[in-house]
Amino acid sequence: MLDRTxxxxxxxIGNITLKEPVKKRFANGLPxxxxxxxxxxxxxxxxxxxxxxxxxxSENPLLNSxxxxxxKEGTMTMSSAEIADKVDFYGAFLVPEYSFDIxxxxxxxxxxxSQVLLPLVKDIxxxxxxxxxxxxxxxxxxxxxxxxxxxKNDYLARRKFYNLVFGESNRYGRTPxxxxxxxxxxxxxxxxxxxxxxxxxxxxxxSGNVSDDLINELEQIFGLEWRSETTCANxxxxxxxxxAAGLAYEEKENALQSAIRLGxxxxxxxxxxYPALQFVNTLLGGFFGSxxxxxxxxxxxxxxxxxxxxxxxKHTGFLTIATEVGVDVTNATLVEIEKExxxxxxxxxxxxxxxxxxxxMEGSMLGSLESIFSHADKFKSxxxxxxxxxxxxxxMEQIKTMTPEKARDIANKYLDFDQMVKVIVGKxxxxxxxxxxxxx
Amino acid sequence: MVSYQKFTLENGLRVLxxxxxxxxxxxxxxxxxxxxxxxxxxxxxxxxxxxxLMFGGSVNIPSFDTELQKVGGENNAFTSNDIxxxxxxxxxxxxxxxxxxESDRMLSLAxxxxxxxxxxxxxxxxxxxRYLNQPYGDAWLKLRPLAYKVHPYRWATIGKELKHIEDATxxxxxxxxxxHYNPQSAIMVIAGDVHYEDVKSLVQKWFGDIDPGQKYIxxxxxxxxxxxxxxxxxxxxxxxxxxxxTFHGPARLEEGYFAMDLLSDILSRGSSSRxxxxxxxxxxxFSELNAYxxxxxxxxxxxxxxxxxxxxxxxEAENAVWAELDLLKKELVSNAELEKVKNKMESTNVxxxxxxxxxxxxxxxxxxxxxxxxxxxxxxxxxxxxxxxxRQQAQAIFNRENASILMYKAQxxxxxxxx
Numbered sequence: 001m002l003d004r005t006x007x008x009x010x011x012x013i014g015n016i017t018l019k020e021p022v023k024k025r026f027a028n029g030l031p032x033x034x035x036x037x038x039x040x041x042x043x044x045x046x047x048x049x050x051x052x053x054x055x056x057x058s059e060n061p062l063l064n065s066x067x068x069x070x071x072k073e074g075t076m077t078m079s080s081a082e083i084a085d086k087v088d089f090y091g092a093f094l095v096p097e098y099s100f101d102i103x104x105x106x107x108x109x110x111x112x113x114s115q116v117l118l119p120l121v122k123d124i125x126x127x128x129x130x131x132x133x134x135x136x137x138x139x140x141x142x143x144x145x146x147x148x149x150x151x152k153n154d155y156l157a158r159r160k161f162y163n164l165v166f167g168e169s170n171r172y173g174r175t176p177x178x179x180x181x182x183x184x185x186x187x188x189x190x191x192x193x194x195x196x197x198x199x200x201x202x203x204x205x206x207s208g209n210v211s212d213d214l215i216n217e218l219e220q221i222f223g224l225e226w227r228s229e230t231t232c233a234n235x236x237x238x239x240x241x242x243x244a245a246g247l248a249y250e251e252k253e254n255a256l257q258s259a260i261r262l263g264x265x266x267x268x269x270x271x272x273x274y275p276a277l278q279f280v281n282t283l284l285g286g287f288f289g290s291x292x293x294x295x296x297x298x299x300x301x302x303x304x305x306x307x308x309x310x311x312x313x314k315h316t317g318f319l320t321i322a323t324e325v326g327v328d329v330t331n332a333t334l335v336e337i338e339k340e341x342x343x344x345x346x347x348x349x350x351x352x353x354x355x356x357x358x359x360x361m362e363g364s365m366l367g368s369l370e371s372i373f374s375h376a377d378k379f380k381s382x383x384x385x386x387x388x389x390x391x392x393x394x395x396m397e398q399i400k401t402m403t404p405e406k407a408r409d410i411a412n413k414y415l416d417f418d419q420m421v422k423v424i425v426g427k428x429x430x431x432x433x434x435x436x437x438x439x440x
Numbered sequence: 441m442v443s444y445q446k447f448t449l450e451n452g453l454r455v456l457x458x459x460x461x462x463x464x465x466x467x468x469x470x471x472x473x474x475x476x477x478x479x480x481x482x483x484x485x486x487x488x489x490x491x492x493l494m495f496g497g498s499v500n501i502p503s504f505d506t507e508l509q510k511v512g513g514e515n516n517a518f519t520s521n522d523i524x525x526x527x528x529x530x531x532x533x534x535x536x537x538x539x540x541x542e543s544d545r546m547l548s549l550a551x552x553x554x555x556x557x558x559x560x561x562x563x564x565x566x567x568x569x570r571y572l573n574q575p576y577g578d579a580w581l582k583l584r585p586l587a588y589k590v591h592p593y594r595w596a597t598i599g600k601e602l603k604h605i606e607d608a609t610x611x612x613x614x615x616x617x618x619x620h621y622n623p624q625s626a627i628m629v630i631a632g633d634v635h636y637e638d639v640k641s642l643v644q645k646w647f648g649d650i651d652p653g654q655k656y657i658x659x660x661x662x663x664x665x666x667x668x669x670x671x672x673x674x675x676x677x678x679x680x681x682x683x684x685x686t687f688h689g690p691a692r693l694e695e696g697y698f699a700m701d702l703l704s705d706i707l708s709r710g711s712s713s714r715x716x717x718x719x720x721x722x723x724x725x726f727s728e729l730n731a732y733x734x735x736x737x738x739x740x741x742x743x744x745x746x747x748x749x750x751x752x753x754x755x756e757a758e759n760a761v762w763a764e765l766d767l768l769k770k771e772l773v774s775n776a777e778l779e780k781v782k783n784k785m786e787s788t789n790v791x792x793x794x795x796x797x798x799x800x801x802x803x804x805x806x807x808x809x810x811x812x813x814x815x816x817x818x819x820x821x822x823x824x825x826x827x828x829x830x831r832q833q834a835q836a837i838f839n840r841e842n843a844s845i846l847m848y849k850a851q852x853x854x855x856x857x858x859x
Binding site for chain 1: 465507509510531536543557560562564565570574646677679709710713721724727747784791793
């Protein structure tokens with residue numbers, strides 16, 4: 001008779017092996033990383049650029065995102081419509097992406113079409129014309145989207161959080177305002193394009209079914225024919241942070257839910273404690289079985305979801321906790337979050353709980369390596385901080401050797417509820433303070 | 441090409457196995473043949489609420505999530521108007537744990553009152569977060585009853601109103617389980633780094649002795665043919681006007697479905713598509729505009745939704761959409777344009793084969809439709825569609841009397857400028 005109360009025997013998750021790329025350097029100095037896997041007839045080619053800035057004093061937070069969006073909107077020889085037609089006709093996807101530190105252009109295509117599409121990408125990277133009319137359209141449409149975003153409490157909370165946690169005088173903390181859309185002009189974008197979209201600010205990552213022919217094509221087009229006109233010094237202007245803590249509250253009279261966001265700047269991936277902090281974050285709010293999720297969703301039913309995350313940027317890292325809760329439990333949720341953070345600092349987690357988080361994180365690592373593209377993604381994540389794949393063996397080692405004592409010590413070192421920025425958009429009873437000064 | 445093998449247990453459980461040894465993971469996907477369309481009009485949102493309760497402990501296992509996390513697995517689920525789908529991914533060495541967990545909750549739930557109490561709250565918060573507390577969030581709560589008058593597609597999976605969820609009782613939960621959660625109503629797909637013979641014996645071990653249960657016979661009222669244009673206007677404190685147009689179209693298995701799907705691609709897929717190129721970029725009548733097909737198993741909806749640019753009235757915007765639809769009814773699409781959308785369909789299919797979870801979900805859904813091999817053969821059905829069939833399909837659905845049109849008119853005085 002089957003005993004259904006007994007779990008099948010657990011089998012250790014085996015060693016996780018990351019695929020190392022083949023490294024090349026093209027004639028113009030462009031570094032190339034190749035992840036080859038022949039299973040599917042498709043390939044992803046990513047041109048990755050570090051964001052540059054025109055002027056440290058007047059960073060319009062929209063400049064880099066506008067540049068990224070306008071890359072595909074016209075070159076000296078092709079219109080926006082012609083580019084779109086060609087990419088779509090060959091069943092390809094050409095995706096510009098933008099983040100705090102990086103702008104990239106990714107081409108996803110079946111192998112048999114790469115030959116017709118690569119010259120198009122070359123055109124975009126060297127001859128983009130950034131037409132005024134396309135810029136106007138982009139700004140008009142995005143101003144409208146912006147107007148919708150600012151009606152969403154979670155958007156407002158996230159924006160305020162970045163303002164407070166980084167300070168508004170730098171690229172991470174200065175969030176777009178409606179007038180920033182009007183302040184963008186084409187000349188600035190062209191100047192930024194010329195400074196940023198150049199081979200000596202580029203890294204090429206090629207993954208999928210990467211044939212020798214494809215590499216030769218790439219080398220011809222992006223190694224021999226792609227030259228930097230200007231030499232762009234590889235220096236970045238400093239990012240100065242302001243220190244902030246306290247509570248910002250924006251009342252929304254008709255809100256059914258309050259968006260809550262809290263957190264602080266913290267160490268980045270380059271710090272030796274980073275994997276351990278990721279562990280503690282997972283324990284706190286990084287997965288479905290985390291303390292916050294179990295307490296605030298699964299026991300109390302205050303929210304559909306609550307989570308925490310640690311993230312790495314080029315110049316810093318940050319920890320953030322985010323949720324949307326019924327307005328009547330806004331205060332109660334903050335109290336519970338504080339309780340959970342303090343519990344991590346004062347009481348040892350059981351060995352069982354530590355083991356569970358370890359296994360979860362190992363499984364999650366294994367699960368994140370589904371295709372050759374995901375191996376390339378792992379590499380890309382550490383590239384920003386000039387780290388190699390050895391980071392992941394260190395990471396896995398740190399996770400495997402975690403103990404209840406170490407988790408508590410790390411919590412004490414990096415989590416401090418009182419010092420966190422707290423943002424609430426919705427409804428909050430200020431007569432029941434959570435011992436914080438209201439700064440806004 | 442996704443290869444698979446299939447077997448059926450004596451209790452009626454259908455099982456498909458897809459081996460993919462490029463990964464070290466396995467995926468267990470269980471589709472239950474029950475969705476919001478199977479709910480009583482007095483108790484809407486129940487299939488989705490029930491999905492939450494499936495994580496509240498089963499008869500022999502107090503915590504589903506904890507046991508899965510202990511072996512490095514993750515899981516989630518979704519409910520649609522047609523189906524409820526649960527999935528687990530985990531390191532393949534621990535596949536048996538997933539089968540232990542899934543079989544126990546197919547056998548019976550713990551029916552814990554505390555779980556019901558908490559999940560009612562969680563789902564209410566989900567209702568608020570996704571449908572009530574954000575601009576345009578209630579669009580589908582309005583659109584469905586406008587487009588459907590009889591068929592249960594007239595309510596959203598979250599339910600018609602919060603009250604239906606708040607009123608759910610344990611008796612309802614037990615009855616729903618008995619009616620819909622048994623081996624006969626389920627399709628299980630196991631994909632990834634697994635071997636067919638091992639899977640077969642493990643499935644037999646854990647699922648073999650589950651009672652087949654009663655067979656649920658679906659008898660849904662069919663939606664009568666719409667005979668006149670329907671309109672509704674909402675005056676709401678939203679920042680911008682918005683336009684939603686829906687048209688009834690062929691069910692998933694009916695003739696014409698593929699042509700209709702290609703019509704949505706011609707209109708809206710990629711930045712070369714007609715609506716985006718002409719109405720957003722060239723004429724600048726909209727700031728955003730999209731078209732898509734719901735993909736429902738019964739009577740489908742073709743949906744167009746957009747926000748007019750500043751200074752453009754909803755009437756002007758609507759007329760411009762009609763002009764594009766009328767053009768599709770009148771003129772044949774060119775070979776190049778048809779080939780373009782077919783090429784995209786084909787390449788998307790290849791990209792989808794990178795994910796074992798996507799493959800598992802798709803196999804289960806095609807099996808529900810009648811043949812799992814649809815995952816491989818469907819592309820050829822798209823490729824076979826002719827320009828004439830596309831035009832005929834446009835003529836069949838893009839008509840005033842087949843349209844339901846919902847408009848949001850922004851009430852400016854209530855908007856506080858925050859930007």
